[in-house]
Amino acid sequence: MLDSVPDSAVEPEAASLPRIAGTGAASLHGTLLAQLRDYVVEGNLAPGARVPERLLCERFGISRTPLREALKVLASEGLIDLLPNRGAWVRQLGPDEMVALFDVMGGLEALAGRLACEKITEAGFSEIERLHHAMYAAYLRRDLHGYFTGNQAIHDRIVEAADNEPLRTTYANFAGRLRRVRYAANLDKDRDRWGEAMREHEEILDALRRRAGSELSDILFRHLRNKRRAAAVRETAAAGA
Template structure:
């Protein structure tokens, strides 16, 4: 972890601590497999051990942490098979969400998504990956909300929580990041055209590209270790 600190407000401490830890995991401040030092994190977040441990339990329920008996908590490290399986299911879920969203989207929804797309592209131009990814998450969450299927939405959120860090790091390659921005632009266009088949296909291809980028990154890391 880096040396920065960011104390959190005293209200809703476990939820706030969980969100801070989730951000650290997504943005690489806590690496896959890292064991969490309670004392250090208490100081860094400005909380006591009780809300911190509750935050650990929340993130363990989301699949981001694993709690080991008598050994504390550590960040989950996904295997290539975990990644492959997860992204295959995510692609199917996002494709279905796209089709449903086309049937239920309003003009106001499209205007909101276009505004978010503009914000995301501004972050991309400024090379601000954390801001870009936060807006990216909002766009995908908004598409799922427009789809209006509670079962799909819950399944999506549960699985996507485990993949957020990998999706974030897939944009560290500039060419792939540029490609992702262009794909998002095409998604909004397909939604505005009420073309469900096109949006489904775009979302599935987008997730498959993410899967390939993540697996290639994992292979490179393995090669460096070897």
């Protein structure tokens, strides 16, 4: 039943207009939201630290109202915690939470791979293939940064190839939450993992070439699991330090 509130006429243009605000692309509010999100994700505030409302207002040159709106959104994205009457705090990931987030990332990548197999074009595949070879070259010359960049690019391209807007958004959200975990950091000390990751990427490319959705889905989930395992070492070590 439609409530006492009258349903205004349907907005005809709304459907065709770009969905501006959803995640906040343009529009003053969206700008601030993006800025503030970057500010947090980039690590300008220490995990577990209080988010200084007043200082941020001055920094961004705005009043508290729009800032607080942005904070509410960041809280719903899981980047910060809002404690009633006690303000906003940068969310700190415990080991369990990190594991949970990694698993979701794995699920999202698995989905992206599956969809990519259905939708990717020959050109799109070639591009990923090119990135793969570049990454392999970086691996051979032990260029950690080059490898990391290429790796990131490949995973992003797969998500892109899935051509699914909500997936893109959700993926970006979880990637942002895990941004602090520097998975690459281990590889130079964990040559085995590096080689293993490289082999997994061979499998990924192969499955994608054959457009084997289920298979790719599986590989990608396992790939993320292993990535997490490698990252967990450092996490645990850091926690113990």
